[in-house]
Each structure stands twice: as structure tokens, then as C-alpha cells.
Amino acid sequence: MILNDFLKKEIRFIKGVGPIKGQLFNKLDIYTIKDIIEYRPFRYDDLSVVTNVCDYDDNQNKLYFLKILDKRVVNSKNYKIIKLRAIDNTSYCDIVFFNQDYLKNKFDIGKKYYFFGKFKNEFNSLTLNSPDFYKENELKEKILPVYLLTAGLSLNYFRKVIKNVLNELNTFNFEEIIPEFILKKYLVENYKKSIFNIHFPDNFENCLKSLKDLKFREIFTLHLAFSLMKEKKSQKNNIKWINDFDLIKFEVLLPFKLTNDQKKSIIEIEKKLNLGFNINILLQGDVGAGKTVVVVYFLLKAYLSGYKSIIMAPTEVLAKQHFNSITKLLEKINPRIIFIRGGNYKGKKDDLLLLDDEKPAIVIGTHALFQKNIKYSSTAITIIDEQHRFGVKQRMELIKLSNCPNVIVMSATPIPRTLSLTVYGDMDYSVIKEKPAERIKIKTFVRSEESLFKIYEFIKKRVDYGEKCFIITPLVDESDKLELKSAIATYEDLSTNVFKNYSVGLLHGRMKEKEKNKVMEDLKEGKVNILVSTTVIEVGVDISDATVIVINHADRFGIAQLHQLRGRVGRGNKPSYCVLVHSNEISKTTMKRLRILENSDDGFYLAEADLLLRGSGELLGSRQHGFGLFRFVDPAEDRELIEQVKKEVNALIKIEKIENIDKKLLDYVYEKHLKDYSIL
Secondary structure, three states: OOHHHHHHOEHHHOOOOHHHHHHHHHOOOOOEHHHHHOOOOOEEEEOOOEOOHHHOOOOOOEEEEEEEEEEEEEEOOOOEEEEEEEEOOOOEEEEEEEOOHHHHHOOOOOOEEEEEEOEEEEOOEEEEEOOEEEEOOOOOOOEEEEOOOOOOOOHHHHHHHHHHHHHHHOOOOOOOOOOHHHHHHOOOOOHHHHHHHHHOOOOHHHHHHHHHHHHHHHHHHHHHHHHHHHHHHOOEOOOOOOOOOOHHHHHHHOOOOOOHHHHHHHHHHHHHHHOOEOOEEEEEEOOOOOHHHHHHHHHHHHHHOOOEEEEEOOOHHHHHHHHHHHHHHOOOOOOOEEEEOOOOOOOHHHHHHHOOOOOOEEEEEOHHHHOOOOOOOOEEEEEEOOHHHOOHHHHHHHHHHHOOOEEEEEEOOOOOHHHHHHHOOOOEEEEEOOOOOOOOOOEEEEEEHHHHHHHHHHHHHHHHOOOEEEEEOOOOOOOOOOOOOOHHHHHHHHHHHHOOOOOEEEEOOOOOHHHHHHHHHHHHHOOOOEEEEOHHHOOOOOOOOEEEEEEOOHHHOOHHHHHHHHOOOOOOOOOOEEEEEEOOOOOHHHHHHHHHHHHOOOHHHHHHHHHHHHHHHHHHOOEOOOOOEOOOOOOOOOHHHHHHHHHHHHHHHHHHOHHHOOHHHHHHHHHHHHHHHOOO
């Protein structure tokens, strides 16, 4: 068997795994041997030093060498306890295991065993609860990896599978693909050696060195992939843009003045378009900064140039909002605008046929725009709103289907520069930070649940002034696992009790699109003035007279999401308020997060703060929204390395040119990062 075939071997075919255990590995995104050898431990247990019981640390796991004096099984109504009495040279202690009957025959009275765990001092008795344990002759490794697992996979079993795979891996030789002069420059060691060192290291120094080397390799191949994508996307196209439509003529159509940042972004993007190359741009803007107006310029320019343009939104509520706002903005020109939504509706077939005619149009819709039965003709530019809500494959599907050379993706979630380099490294950027002058800063307050009565009284006053309010809750239904009040329960309580004299509406993700649209129309028309909602309103909902948003269980949300939710108010010219309501028991870190929001409304600053507080894993999820899965890199902690390697890749391409780079390296990059995305 050649190495590549071995690495692609499915996890279920590994000795001791099988189809049932294989499904459990799949839950961890482990499908092949390559996946498991690159599954990074999240910490290591140091078993190199034996600690005396009298020197225990109740905050830290330590290794103890104990002699068993007695063992017994204690039966209770709900569980069985195996209780061991043990001793070392200094003290007596107890060791307990819950509901693990099979362990009662694992220990012999009079024999010594190693136990790794954390002591608790309960009722003047030291107790180890469910520690790891080893026979005297079993403890070979002094540093043991600890992995994030799923129910049904024990740590010892996982380590055993890893060890078996590594032993088999040791019979193969790895052919180096990264240029040797770069590896020598940065002292990057052999890939196979690095993999062995992160799973079963001899010492922590070697482990950290190997982890850094694997990060180097991952960043290197990722940025080379970005370079290949940029090369492919930046080819010449045949779009002929009209010359007699410009920023001055566009601004005449608008009922307001553009900000300097909006003008700057339009000029930046138009300059790239006029060069005749395909554009691929990430348009970032803080909440309420006016990104939509910027892309409307290009939608209209494409229309006036005789082409179709597309804007795709993640929800029908937002797509319909785009349809209404763009129709109103461009009413002086009255362009042909086609709205495509999901599901079946009267006239849908006729609408789809319009996409394939030769007439210019602005096409607006949801994911329904990339159905396989749709045909597009003469499309000049595609706008993707709230890129992070779509998978990369969905974006690529639409671009491929429409045969569209120019792409702008919008994000109202400001992305720290480091994450931009790793997630959107194939794109150019245009940033809008300045907000329209008429926008009033939203006042933000952090309050505990005990303040809800006062908060509700404040809401009544605002509604009495003719304003509207949002009340956000994290769940749709009651949950046994999380003691959070659901949207439905909150709605029922508030509509029948607290706000019984007011019109209260309910909005959540499980409602049908027709129901959601009806609620939003009622809110706009004033038939509803208090809306209880889940985070379905997070993106794009624009109600100009909404002035108060109360976010229940705010401690359960991240900074970026709270900032997005806060942006649903303050969209008119009235003073607006955001109240972050937290549970009575809250950690210092979580309170710090809420206080940061209370003191700042700068989305870019908040994004950096969130990255530092929580790390990229929680900001983006374990799967990056760019593409691929980061096995080793954490953009939050690897900023300098990312910048360093990116420069190295750019220098290599400048010297070698892409077509001259070693084919083995290009094939590897294609296999790892590009083959699933129909890019090359």
C-alpha cells in the first residue's frame, strides 16, 4: 500500500474500530487515517513526577503511586460506587468510581497502582473521583495526550487507536513537498516526526516545537491555495461597463448623502472593475454603516450596462427587505427587478424563465437562486450578503451557475485582520467604518435578571411614545438542559401578563416564511409594537422606529452576535437603547465581555476583543467559514506566524511563478484545499 492510499483509509477499517465506533469518530470530523493523526490534543497530562498525597493540589491533576488496602462496592438507589481505600508513604485516601462495575476486578488488595487525578478534601477525607489509573508496569509514556471526545469513546481507547495507527504509519516514508530551502530557513522538521511528537512527546519542548512546525505547514499550503484561487479569479473578462454613469449621477438618485467611506469603497471597487479583471472582494462594514447602498451602485451599473446582476441574502425576510429598499432607492429609474424566493408559489416558473432572457435585470433572492434547474444569461456581478451564513460550496455553486466573473461578498460581522488572512485570504478587501451622520449612538446597559420589572416598565414608556421594541431569547422551546426561558414561553407570559394592553408578536426560525413575513409586515405597519424573537432577527432586519432591544441571557451570546442584535435598533433618528440581561450567576470573563459591549459600539474593536477573549474556535466554530478545517492553527494565538508564512508564500510565487512551482506541492494543495470547491 502506498502512503497516500494509507492516509485515505477510512477510520472504520482500522483494527479495533469497525462501523459502529467509526460513526463515533465521524462525530469528531474524523473519517480517515489522515484525520486522526492530525487530530490535535487539547492538553497534555504530565505523568513524569509522582506527588505525595500530603502534597496534593485540589486545583490540578497530579500523579500518585498508591497501595490498595481495601475495596468494596456500595449500592445506592441510582448508582453503584466502587470505593478503594489506599495509602502512600504519607497519607491515607479514598478512590471512588461511579457506575463502573467492571472495575471491581481491576484492583488487587496489597498491590500498587498509579492514579492520575485531582483530590478533594471532603469531610476531612481525601478522595480521588474517577481518576485515570495504570498498573505499575504500564506507565511507559510520561506525557499523555488528552483529546476532546464524544460519548462512547474513552480516552484510553482513543489513545490506543492513535498508537496503533502511528505504529503502522512508521513503516512509510514521507516525501517532502514544501521547498527544502524554506524548511531549512525556519528549521521545520519532518512531518512524520512532528505528528509523533504531538501525540506522544518525550518532553514538552519537543511537543511545542512540533506543533509550531505543523502550523507552519498548514498556513503555507493554505496561503498557496489562496494564491491559486486569486490567479484563477483575476483573469480578464468580457464585461463592457458603460462610461456615462458615475458616483455623482448615482448620488442624485438617493434621498441622502453618501459617507466618505461609502464613496471610497465605490471608487476602490470600480477602479478594479474598470481594469477588466474579475473582481473578488469582501466588503466589510460595521452594523448600520450602509454596505447595501454601496452594492446597489454596482447592481444599477450592471443593469444600465445591459447585464443582469444578482444579490443573494441568507433569509427570505432579508431578501424581501432588499427588494423593498432597492425598489424604493431606484424608483426614479425603475429598473426591472426579479424576486426569487424558496418553496413553490404561483408564478415562480415564469420568474425563473426571466433569468435566462437577454434583458438586463436586478435579481434578488435567497439560496433558491442556485437551484440546478435555473439558467442565467449575461450576468455581470454577484453580491452575496452575510457571507458567513452561506457555506463556501453554496457561494461557488451560484458563481458557477451564473457564470459570473465579478463577486462582492458583504459581511456586517467585522472580522479581525488575522482571521481575514486565514478565512478570506483569496479576496481583496474594502472596509466601511464610518456611519451615516444621522445615526444616533445606541446606549447600552448591562443588567441582571432582577431588573426585568424596571426594564419592562421602560419598554411601556417607549411604546407609549409610538416606538417599537424587541425582546430576544436564545431558544424556541423550553429546554431541560439549559435553564433558559424560551421565546414561546416568554411570548405567552408577556402577552398575557406584563404587556396585556399592548400588541405583542412572536418570531422564530421554525415559523414558515409566510408567517415570518406577516409578523414583520405587522411590525412595520404598527399592528405589533413589541416583538419577542429568537436570533432570527440578527441579520438585516431594518425597522426605523425600533428603539429598544432587550437581550435575555446575554451571557450566552458572543460579542459579535450581541453587537449584531444591538444593530436592530437605532436605525432611525430617535434615541435608542440596548439592555443586556444576564443571569445572576456569571463568570468574571463573561461580565468583562458584556462590559466591553456596554462601553463600545465599534464593531472592529469588538471583533478584536472577542478574538482575544474567546479565541477563533468559538468565533468561527471549529470549521472555518473560508474553507477546509484547521487542525493546528489558531488565528487568535498564531498571528505573527500567519503574517510570516504569508510573506514567504508571496516571495516564493514572485520568484517561481505559479506555473513553475513543483507539481507535487500543487497537487497536494489542490487535494487538501481546492478539489471540493469546483474552483480549478
